[in-house]
Amino acid sequence: xxxxxxxxxxxxxxxxxxxxxxxxxxxxxxxxxxxxxxxxxxxxxxxxxxxxxxxxxxxxxxxxxxxxxxxxxxxxxxxxxxxxxxxxxxxxxx
Amino acid sequence: xxxxxxxxxxxxxxxxxxxxxxxxxxxxxxxxxxxxxxxxxxxxxxxxxxxxxxxxxxxxxxxxxxxxxxxxxxxxxxxxxxxxxxxxxxxxxxxxxxxxxxxxxxxxxxxxxxxxxxxxxxxxxxxxxxxxxxxxxxxxxxxxxxxxxxxxxxxxxxxxxxxxxxxxxxxxxxxxxxxxxxxxxxxxxxxxxxxxxxxxxxxxxxxxxxxxxxxxxxxxxxxxxxxxxxxxxxxxxxxxxxxxxxxxxxxxxxxxxxxxxxxxxxxxxxxxxxxxxxxxxxxxxxxxxxxxxxxxxxxxxxxxxxxxxxxxxxxxxxxxxxx
Numbered sequence: 001x002x003x004x005x006x007x008x009x010x011x012x013x014x015x016x017x018x019x020x021x022x023x024x025x026x027x028x029x030x031x032x033x034x035x036x037x038x039x040x041x042x043x044x045x046x047x048x049x050x051x052x053x054x055x056x057x058x059x060x061x062x063x064x065x066x067x068x069x070x071x072x073x074x075x076x077x078x079x080x081x082x083x084x085x086x087x088x089x090x091x092x093x094x
Numbered sequence: 095x096x097x098x099x100x101x102x103x104x105x106x107x108x109x110x111x112x113x114x115x116x117x118x119x120x121x122x123x124x125x126x127x128x129x130x131x132x133x134x135x136x137x138x139x140x141x142x143x144x145x146x147x148x149x150x151x152x153x154x155x156x157x158x159x160x161x162x163x164x165x166x167x168x169x170x171x172x173x174x175x176x177x178x179x180x181x182x183x184x185x186x187x188x189x190x191x192x193x194x195x196x197x198x199x200x201x202x203x204x205x206x207x208x209x210x211x212x213x214x215x216x217x218x219x220x221x222x223x224x225x226x227x228x229x230x231x232x233x234x235x236x237x238x239x240x241x242x243x244x245x246x247x248x249x250x251x252x253x254x255x256x257x258x259x260x261x262x263x264x265x266x267x268x269x270x271x272x273x274x275x276x277x278x279x280x281x282x283x284x285x286x287x288x289x290x291x292x293x294x295x296x297x298x299x300x301x302x303x304x305x306x307x308x309x310x311x312x313x314x315x316x317x318x319x320x321x322x323x324x325x326x327x328x329x330x331x332x333x334x335x336x337x338x339x340x341x342x343x344x345x346x347x348x349x350x351x352x353x354x355x356x357x358x359x360x361x362x363x364x365x366x367x368x369x370x371x372x373x374x375x376x377x378x379x380x381x382x383x384x385x386x387x388x389x390x391x392x393x394x395x396x397x398x399x400x401x402x403x404x405x406x407x408x409x410x411x412x413x414x415x416x417x
Contacts, residue, residue, distance in 0.1 A: 071296075078289040085283065 002054055009051030016044030030087050038080040042073055098142075105139050122171070126164040133157025146312035147243045150304075154320035159397055162327050166401065170276065238378020240310040247314065248382045252356070252371040259352040259389055266349045266396040275402035281333035290332040297325035305390050309379060315352075315386040319393025326398040339398045341406050349399075352392030355385050 023036025049069045053062035112135060116128035133156040140149035230242050230250065237245035247255050282290070301321040308314030329337040340348060359381055360371040368374065373381050399406075 074289060074293075078285050081285045 002057070006051045006054040009047050009054065011051075013044045013047030013049075013051060016040045016047065020044060031084060034080050034084055038076050042076060045069055045072055102142060105135060105142060108135050109139060122168045123165070126161060126168055129164065130157050130161035133161065147314070147317075150312055150317045151320070154317055154324065155397075158324055159320055159327065159401070163400055166276075166403065170403070236375040236378070238373060238375065238380075238382050239308075241308060241312070241314075243312070244308050244314050244382065244386075248385060249373060249378060252360075252385075255389075256353065256356045256360075256371070259356060259392060262393060262396045263349060263353050266399050269396075269399045269403070270405050272404045275404040275406050278335050279331055279333050282331070286332055290328050293328055294325045297321055297328070301325070301390070301394075305386055306383075308386060309383065315389035316393060318386075319390040320397060322390065322394035323397035323401070326394070327401050330398075330401065337398065339395065339402070339406055345395065345406070348391050348395040350392065351395075352385075352389035355388030359385055 017040065020037050020040025023040065024033050027033045027036055046069055049065045053065050056062060056065075109132065112128055112132040116125050116132055119125050119128070133152060137149045137153035137157060140146075140152055227242075230246055233250070234240065234242060234245055237249045239245050239249070281287075301318040304313040304321060305315065305318040306313075308318070326337040326339060339345065356371075359373075363372060363374075364370055
């Protein structure tokens with residue numbers, strides 16, 4: 001049962017990665033591409049890590065995985081903001 | 095097993111295409127970013143080869159710090175090109191030289207690849223009992239640590255590591271010769287500042303952990319030093335002028351810490367009648383930790399100096415130039 005749950009979570013996480021990658025390639029401008037990438041990756045990684053945490057059935061490893069997710073969340077949100085801010089400054093300057 | 099084979103083939107294909115893309119583009123910035131992606135995939139490949147120590151070093155130094163260094167170099171070059179819009183003289187002679195240089199480097203790389211392939215084939219040909227790995231695991235008990243990589247780096251082949259640290263010290267001296275450091279970055283906005291505020295303590299904590307854990311699991315002075323340097327790079331990018339790198343004599347002490355601690359331990363053991371760097375098994379663990387701590391400081395100082403691109407200026411009164 002837990003294995004099935006873990007697989008379901010992992011596969012749906014991968015689905016978010018796929019959507020994010022397609023968005024990165026297909027969306028028209030930088031802001032919407034960033035939107036697609038960060039939102040999809042954050043949620044995708046969250047689901048992936050939830051799946052992996054269930055799969056290991058080890059509390060310590062699960063906590064480490066959650067820590068990785070939190071670090072990536074903060075880093076990806078901040079870097080998306082920085083990229084968008086940089087692009088916006090350049091637009092208003094020229 | 096097939097799934098893993100698919101993963102390996104994907105890794106190799108991504109490595110080859112990232113390397114080709116990084117070399118093929120004319121845009122230096124794009125090339126650097128592709129190189130950083132290449133470093134990250136290479137770290138995964140090292141992980142798949144069951145070499146987590148190399149994977150950690152590759153991710154921290156190869157992808158992270160080298161990427162930051164190269165991006166700064168590209169930015170500097172762009173600034174310089176803006177300032178002097180003068181056309182270089184001897185345009186044709188330069189182009190010829192460039193082509194010759196490119197071909198020479200390519201041929202040398204091919205020769206090196208051939209040599210490596212030959213060496214690898216030789217290594218595979220040998221009987222497994224000849225391998226150094228066997229000798230290392232046989233003597234691991236007297237090395238003072240239980241991580242075979244640390245045992246080799248800091249005990250069995252400590253000479254090599256001592257000389258590596260000397261190379262780093264030479265690099266730091268070369269950076270000093272470049273003149274004063276480049277101006278810092280402008281103060282970051284609240285988002286990046288907030289990120290730096292909790293990321294930097296976490297990085298320092300991670301560096302301490304990597305240093306300590308190196309005795310029995312992947313980690314050690316190089317990974318810890320790179321992590322410490324990454325914390326300084328984050329602070330520098332966030333616009334802090336002082337990033338924990340000391341100036342003056344304290345900086346000199348930090349730069350030579352690794353080499354001098356190594357030499358002090360080695361010579362001390364000579365005085366006590368042991369071979370140079372031949373630790374007594376009972377003390378080996380403590381001595382290795384002592385050397386690694388000093389080495390971590392030296393490695394971090396050198397890497398931060400490289401990011402500064404010159405000698406840090408102590409004067410606090412100098413106004414920060416925005417970039």
